[in-house]
Amino acid sequence: MLQLDNVVKTFGALRAVDGVSLEVQRATITGLIGPNGAGKTTLFNTIAGAYVPDGGQIRLDGQAIGGLRADQIFHRGLGRTFQIPRPLGTLTVTENMLLSPHGQIGERFWNAWLRRGAVRAQDRRNLEKAREVIAFMGLGHLADQPAGVLSGGQQKLLELARILMVNPAVILLDEPAAGVNPVLLESLMERIVALNRQGITFLLIEHNMDMVMSLCNPVVVMAQGKVVMQGEPAAVRTDPRVVNAYLGDQP
Numbered sequence: 712m713l714q715l716d717n718v719v720k721t722f723g724a725l726r727a728v729d730g731v732s733l734e735v736q737r738a739t740i741t742g743l744i745g746p747n748g749a750g751k752t753t754l755f756n757t758i759a760g761a762y763v764p765d766g767g768q769i770r771l772d773g774q775a776i777g778g779l780r781a782d783q784i785f786h787r788g789l790g791r792t793f794q795i796p797r798p799l800g801t802l803t804v805t806e807n808m809l810l811s812p813h814g815q816i817g818e819r820f821w822n823a824w825l826r827r828g829a830v831r832a833q834d835r836r837n838l839e840k841a842r843e844v845i846a847f848m849g850l851g852h853l854a855d856q857p858a859g860v861l862s863g864g865q866q867k868l869l870e871l872a873r874i875l876m877v878n879p880a881v882i883l884l885d886e887p888a889a890g891v892n893p894v895l896l897e898s899l900m901e902r903i904v905a906l907n908r909q910g911i912t913f914l915l916i917e918h919n920m921d922m923v924m925s926l927c928n929p930v931v932v933m934a935q936g937k938v939v940m941q942g943e944p945a946a947v948r949t950d951p952r953v954v955n956a957y958l959g960d961q962p
């Protein structure tokens with residue numbers, strides 16, 4: 712579903728992503744782990760179009776996406792969340808959801824005037840979908856609240872919900888568990904599994920090993936910009952290369 716071939720991203724002399732080749736198979740929940748500074752977030756930023764790769768190929772479902780803008784990649788079906796979610800705090804949860812859909816008829820000035828009926832019908836469909844997704848994520852009671860009042864965990868659910876508005880094929884989750892209380896984390900994990908059963912492919916960065924071990928297969932390990940190994944969670948847990956990658960990180 713997502714194919715990386717020798718992807719490089721440098722910052723000056725630092726090769727933060729140093730020739731990463733990786734295949735994320737369709738409908739998997741693939742984990743991406745590694746010590747701090749391994750290059751995981753830089754790799755996400757490069758896949759999702761925040762950075763232009765300095766080398767290599769990135770394909771989404773066979774189509775080259777390396778170098779496209781983040782919004783173009785998003786609308787081709789690859790969504791990503793951030794370590795720290797950034798909803799528009801003064802807008803309501805529902806309004807935040809309605810920022811995601813694209814190709815809205817009303818975006819064109821003349822359409823807004825001349826095709827008012829079609830614009831209204833599309834707005835209604837988007838609103839219905841937003842309500843459905845908000846309910847699915849367990850945020851129904853907060854639909855009309857400003858997003859700024861949500862807890863960190865609820866904001867992560869909202870971020871994922873926003874991505875679902877565009878029917879993504881692949882979702883990159885950057886540390887979904889960080890700062891999320893155990894009850895919400897359980898709820899987030901259930902949603903990820905349910906969405907994965909519907910066919911959505913996930914690649915997720917996570918330091919919470921319990922989450923990685925219970926959710927992800929395979930697990931890919933990065934260190935110093937490179938893929939150290941990948942395999943089933945049980946194999947990764949005991950692999951000496953992985954232990955070395957983490958211990959090498961200790962002072």
Ligand SMILES: Nc1ncnc2c1ncn2[C@@H]1O[C@H](COP(=O)(O)OP(=O)(O)OP(=O)(O)O)[C@@H](O)[C@H]1O
Pocket residue numbers: 722725727745746747748749750751752753754
């Ligand atoms: N915008 C940037 N400019 C310069 N250097 C950067 C930039 N972003 C990341 N780096 C450096 O690139 C390397 C990889 O960082 P990155 O954040 O991708 O690692 P990570 O594996 O996601 O770490 P963590 O688990 O701590 O989030 C680090 O040495 C980091 O300092």
